[in-house]
Every structure is written in structure tokens, then in C-alpha cells.
Amino acid sequence: MSNNCALCNTELTSMDTLLGANKLSDGNVLCNKCLNNASNINDELLYKLNTFSIDDINEMLNTAKTETVQTLAVTGQNIPAAIDSGSRQISKEVYKRRYQKIKHELEILNANLSVFTKGEIKELPYLIAEDEKIIAITDAQFVNTLAAGILVATPMRLISVSKAMFGAAIINDYPNETIKAISFVTDPRSPIIKLHLDERVVEFECFMDKDDAEQFYDKIKAIYNNPKEQSPKQIDTVSKGVSVSSEEVFNKLEKLGKLRENGILTDAEFAEQKKKLLEQLK
Template identity: 80%
Template sequence: MNTICALCKTELTSMDTLLGANKLSDGNVLCNKCLNETSNINEELLYNLNKFSIDDINKMLKTENKEPVSPVAVVNQILPATVDSDSSQVSKEVYKRRQRKIKFELEKLNANLSMFTKGEIKELPYLISEEEQIIAITDAQFVNTLDAGILVATPKRMISVSKGMFGAAKINDYLNENIKSVSFVTDPRSPIIKLHLDERVVEFECYMDKEDAEKFYDTIKATYNNAKEQSPKQIDPSGKSVSVSSEEIFNQLEKLGKLRENGILTDAEFAEQKKKLLEQL
């Protein structure tokens, strides 16, 4: 793969390649800065970069052809009808702003995503606003399916995005207050992350990177397996403690004991969460 931007001739950074290179039809690549600048001239570059060569882009720069290309058709092709209507109306400027913010967050998280999730990553700016922070992300597809997918955790919800090779993206939104607990089934080839909801259990297979799946689970387990401390339950990125009554703490300890009995929590996880609760008394 080329490691030099075809326009500005600078070496690509980890931010430029984190979600896959910005590849042109002739094999050349652009850095994120050049892609942002050229897409201001022709916004189709933002969505269909692999249809253009470096010669095409150089011609655009010379003529400064600013003829707009509506992204609405593209959005309707890749987003399912179940997606919130506000998300489907994201403008080019908002999409690009969210995309830059998401790339920055994924770089801070050292996200280890496979090349098969590139399509799913492109959906995130439609789904996650500038105010909502990505706390954890990993490759994760629904069990017994062939669709690639990602599982994303934010302070208020978990989002799964899956996409077949030629199908539309499938978005599933799980609000924190509807997730009773999470569990992790260890497997040397493809561990499973389970979301225990009110009336069902949703299972995601993590066959691409076992260690990354474990890291994702380690990030979220304390919030979802520690009995509800917040209403609605939320991950607090600042790490600030939440004031709760003694009665509520004892109720949470009882729930923790049941989670351990059901095999959802290990003895070590139970001890860790029990300690945190007792410290609040």
C-alpha cells in the first residue's frame, strides 16, 4: 500500500490509515487533510473516492468545479428505515465534522478494527452526534450470520452495525437502561459477547480478534454488571462516583450475588464490584 499522499506528498499518519487508506481508483491514496479539502470542491469524493483517479482530482483543483452532488440518495441506500429520521438528514458538513471526531476517538482508543468493517464505520457519523462519546468498539457480528459488524459503546447506549457485502446496513440500538447485564463466553477462536435484555439475550461473535473482544468487555462490564447506580444507567467518562443510599447498595450486592450464581460474573469480578459498592457506605 502507498504510504505517501498523492497530492501533498507527505507521509500518511496513523490517523490517515486507521479506518483504511483513502484509496483512489488508480491505487494512489490521499491523507485526510487533502480528502477534506478536495471534497469541498466535489462532495462525491467523500462517498465514492474509489471512482476517482489522481488525474481526476488534479483537474478538479485546476477548474475548481464546485457543482454539488446531493448525498441524499447515498444515505437512503445505506441506512435502513429503522434509523432515526434525524440521522438520515445529516448534512455533508455535519457528517465530515462527526467523521473527524470519530476518527480522533478511535485513535485514542487504539481501535483494532478489521478491514471488513469499513462500511460499518462509515455509518457512525449518521448515528453518533458530536456530543456522544465512543467509549469502546470492537468487531462483533450477530451469531450465525455472515454479515460483518461492529459493536460500539457510548455513555448512554450500545450500538451494533452490521452489513452484508451487497445489503443495506442494519442498525440496532440498545439503551443502557434496557441492558440488565453483559457476559463474555471465552473461546480460543471466536468468543461471544452477550447482552442480557429484559426479555431476550443478544449474542455477538467476535471471531476477528479475541484479545480486542476481551478489552471491549473489560471496558463495559463494570457498568452493566454493577447493579444500577444511575437512573437511567450511564457510563461516566469522568469516573466520578454516584451517591446512593445504603438500602440501594445492599440491593445491588444481592443482585451481584445472583449474577455470580448464574455464572455471569466470575468470583474475581464479583469481589471487585462488591468492594466498590462497600466503599460507598
């Protein structure tokens, strides 16, 4: 694959290759700017780009320069009135508008997603409206599964999207009110993000970039976790030398025990914080 746009010849950025790779049927690649310009003529390019060649794109651009608006309308008659993904159906205009908004938000977030999440990203315009902002995103798949996936956070919910190469997208929506807490299990290869729901715990494995997964957790933990539950550092009590009543220490020990039972603290983290609390009694 060339490292330059097939139309303007500028060097491709990570965002150009991230959002669906912008790859044509003949192996050429477009930058996001050229894709936007071409999609203004034929917005079918946004969701069927891999069926067009660079010759097709050039022909569209040349036609746009020489033909009338009426002729252009005729050429677009075969484009479907709406884009359908399973049971979700939105107009072409809405899809394009949401896609541009999402792309802009991912650029601001400096999203570090793998190339395997192209299909999942293309599903997002069906799921996230213009008035709902993406505040964090990371590669994350259900544990013990092979399909790639992403975990997306908005102010209202968490959304998991996974899509096998030839299968339909699997969407799971977790509204904020259904999430009791979230936790992060460190691992040198594939850390785990846990969603603690009312009746179960959902686990996502982050095998692509463990640092990115931890940054995702750091961005959203304050939304779902009580301040006492956000991290072992925040569970720490007052500094040494300040007197603390026995009742207060025992209450905090009880809370630590519940955090360990819920899987929010590991045994090692629990032991460390318990030791610090007991030192307050000396």
C-alpha cells in the same frame, strides 16, 4: 496498494487505511489529511471516494487554485443536498462534521478494527450525533453470521452495525436502560460478548482480535454490571483471616448462583468463588 499517499507521498498510517481505506478508483490511496483538504472543495469525496481517480483529485485542486468562488459554486450544483442511507438523511455538512469527530475519537481510542469494517464505519455519522461520544469500539458480529460488524459503546447505549458487501447496513440500538448486564465468554479463537436484555440474551462473536474484544468489555462493564457482577475477582469476599457470618456467606452464595444462571459466570468461575466463600466458614 501503495503505502504512500498519492498526493503528498507521506507514508500511510493505520488510521488512513482504516476509515474507509481512502482508496481511489485507480487504486491510489489518500492520507486523511489530503482527503480532508480535497473534501473541502468537493465533499462528495467523503462518501463516493472510490468513484474518483488521482487525476480527478488533481484537477479539482488545480481548479480551486485558478478559478473564482462563483465558478466553484457552479461545479458543485450536481452534488445532492443531503446524504441518504436508508431512512436516515442528513446534510452533507452534518455528515462531514460528524465524520471528522468520529475519526478523531477513534484515533484517541487507538481503535484496532479490521479492514472489513470500512462500510460500518461510514455508517456511524448517520447514527452518532456531535454531542454523543464513542467510548469504546471493537469488531463484533452476531454469532452464526458471516457479515462483518462492529460494536460501539457511548455513554448512553451500545450500537451494533453490520454490513454485507453489497447489502444495506443492519443497525441495532441497545439503550442503557434495556441492558441488565453484560458478560464475556473467553475463547482462544473467538470470545463472545453477551448483552443480557430484559427478555433475551444477544451474543456477539469477536473473531478478529480476542485481546481487543476483552479490552472493549473491560472499558464498559462498569456501566452495565453491578459492582458485584463485574468480574470473578470483584465477587471475591474479604481476605482470609477475617471472620464472616454464615448468613453473609449464604447470601453471597445465592448471588453467585444467580450470576451463573444468567450466564455471567461459567461453572468453573462459580466453583472457584464458591470454594473461597465456604472457606470463610471454617
